Amino acid sequence: MRLFNRQTPTEDQTRTRILNAARQLFARDGYDGTTTKDLAEKAGVAEGTLFRHFTNKKAILIEVATQGWVELLTDLLTELSQMGSYKAIAQVLNRRMLHLRENADMMKVCFMEAQFHPELRDRIQSEVIGKMTVVAEAFFETAMEKGIYRRMNTKVVAQAFLGMFVIAGFSYDTLIEPGASPKEMQEMAEGLAEIFLNGVLA
Numbered sequence: 001m002r003l004f005n006r007q008t009p010t011e012d013q014t015r016t017r018i019l020n021a022a023r024q025l026f027a028r029d030g031y032d033g034t035t036t037k038d039l040a041e042k043a044g045v046a047e048g049t050l051f052r053h054f055t056n057k058k059a060i061l062i063e064v065a066t067q068g069w070v071e072l073l074t075d076l077l078t079e080l081s082q083m084g085s086y087k088a089i090a091q092v093l094n095r096r097m098l099h100l101r102e103n104a105d106m107m108k109v110c111f112m113e114a115q116f117h118p119e120l121r122d123r124i125q126s127e128v129i130g131k132m133t134v135v136a137e138a139f140f141e142t143a144m145e146k147g148i149y150r151r152m153n154t155k156v157v158a159q160a161f162l163g164m165f166v167i168a169g170f171s172y173d174t175l176i177e178p179g180a181s182p183k184e185m186q187e188m189a190e191g192l193a194e195i196f197l198n199g200v201l202a
Helices: 011-029 036-043 047-053 057-082 089-102 104-113 118-145 154-170 182-198
Strands: none
Touching: 011 036, 011 047, 011 057, 011 104, 036 047, 036 057, 057 089, 057 104, 057 118, 089 182, 104 118, 118 154, 154 182
């Protein structure tokens, strides 16, 4: 008689566990400092299970980075589509700062490893950054057509905005002291938005 009904993890659940483990280990120890044995132990699976889901360790790295960026892209697109005003940049940045904190490990992996792995850099550029830029360009083009923003090169404006978006995500560890209060994060978001919308010249 079975006293416990222990369910076997699905393939998707196992894959998610592997990616979560990789995100944490790559952020802490780096890609080269993490072995497949480490990954398997952290994920609670046999080492052979890793290669049933991924061809090699590099494939896991690329999936960790691109999956996280796609989620961030989806969130940003939702933010832009729901923005009540083309001037509500501060609200978007503040929410992104709070949300990106939850994705700190993924962001750290991307920025640490992209410089050493051209395949990772190219995948992020083609599948994420390029798409984010196109969407942001369309958003700013509409604002310019409505006369809300002055006419400028939309690609440059989009790239500046996305760069600010990334800075906002790291601001709690770089520009702002760790453990910053919601008020301090709001002030940072408002400051970045003010510079973006109005510049710094008197």
